């Protein structure tokens with residue numbers, strides 16, 4: 001079998017797949033909040049895989065979906081039916097993991113890959129079972145014991161398929177179809193500046209719950225300084241009037257409420273002596289939720305975040321977000337980050353920088369990341385992959401992006417560290433885009449009225465004045481709907497030389513806080529030269545020096561998240577000997593080596609920590 005068998009031209013495939021968005025008929029999974037604290041059976045480890053570049057397992061030769069999903073792990077049997085695959089004889093890949101960085105021949109592969117896992121299970125009376133997938137990039141179809149369980153679209157949010165009635169006692173097997181083909185109507189769409197890592201990129205497990213169980217809840221400190229905690233708990237299949245108890249033992253709090261006809265129990269109670277979560281004091285409280293036969297535990301921090309004019313207030317006090325952006329790229333080994341170690345390394349470097357804030361770009365990162373940010377006291381900007389050129393006038397694309405946004409919010413709504421939801425990055429200023437994003441912003445505010453909504457905007461540059469001063473103006477109409485303005489700028493890299501920053505002034509049409517959500521430049525670690533020589537560490541450090549001087553002049557600047565903490569893989573970066581498929585704008589190389597600019601930013605953040613602006 002020729003090794004290049006797997007890198008088929010995707011033209012034929014793309015045509016076939018264009019029809020492959022999730023149809024209404026597909027089985028929609030749920031999303032169990034606090035899944036990582038529930039009793040579960042891990043299915044991580046080796047899974048048999050079949051690489052299926054022609055989507056042969058899903059479509060017949062007329063490219064019609066096979067009636068019952070071909071690769072359902074039917075064993076060649078006496079029926080004499082022709083079976084042309086056999087998972088048990090197929091190679092394996094590790095889960096969690098992306099196929100690109102695990103097998104060289106799949107490095108560039110975009111398409112369909114089938115995963116299969118055999119496992120033992122004993123059903124328990126009165127117990128429901130869900131197949132939990134932390135994330136699968138990008139489109140998934142799930143079967144258990146040959147029967148369809150669910151479908152999911154979106155590569156960076158979890159989903160839970162109920163499999164109670166599909167499981168048997170003893171031998172069971174799961175088959176998961178994952179396709180990461182980029183599509184014009186998807187989110188993200190065809191063009192991105194990150195590697196399209198495909199596969200079951202986060203944990204897979206079986207989660208057990210009682211018949212009636214808690215699938216979602218929200219507890220947050222109410223704005224206005226009253227010290228009261230408000231929230232709700234949703235109990236699935238609970239008759240109205242079902243009692244729900246919430247306990248915060250450390251505060252001697254035990255509150256009781258009952259579900260309404262929709263299974264929702266509302267809470268509002270005073271919490272004396274509550275310590276507010278903040279970067280300086282990332283206090284988390286054990287919270288217990290008891291409803292029906294269900295008993296959930298979570299670790300929740302309580303804080304308020306709001307805006308006041310062009311200021312951001314954390315717990316009612318002005319806060320400056322000393323940040324850095326990062327991709328979910330695994331340090332040292334590259335590939336999609338997922339482990340506790342990956343999170344500790346990346347947030348450890350951010351902490352070392354003196355950061356109290358990270359922008360998790362451009363999609364929701366592993367839940368371990370936001371859990372760790374909760375514990376380390378690092379505020380988080382979390383974003384959906386509405387990036388560059390989305391099909392703004394396509395209702396299916398809006399529904400897809402809305403679903404990803406809602407899943408992102410649902411998974412992390414009880415994470416105190418998450419202070420900002422971002423609905424977009426560098427999107428064109430058109431009426432269709434404005435309507436699309438306005439809809440997402442409304443959804444975010446409705447699903448979570450306790451946090452701020454932002455987006456990374458592009459800004460216009462006014463022509464130079466006779467004195468050589470040029471002005472950046474934030475006047476994107478989207479700014480009207482955002483709580484916090486984000487702006488990406490690359491003065492000194494895509495725009496002129498580093499010293500141009502010293503002749504740049506900033507204005508905003510809005511009396512709102514600004515976060516410079518990206519700035520920076522590429523440097524290959526160890527490449528040295530004059531500060532005027534691109535790609536050298538000296539040039540990158542000079543960009544940072546000039547940027548910091550410029551940013552200090554912006555009165556409504558309330559934070560920054562330079563691009564980027566660590567070099568990351570990108571198919572758009574091919575400069576031999578320097579990029580080699582890495583975007584080199586990291587302050588740290590992908591092998592953990594700190595570049596000179598790391599020290600420049602660290603020094604600035606240290607000064608800000610002692611003299612906040």
Ligand code: GCU
Pocket residue numbers: 193362425426488518563583585
């Ligand atoms: C853009 C974009 C990033 C990209 C960066 C770059 O602004 O948001 O995703 O990686 O610029 O060009 O390095």
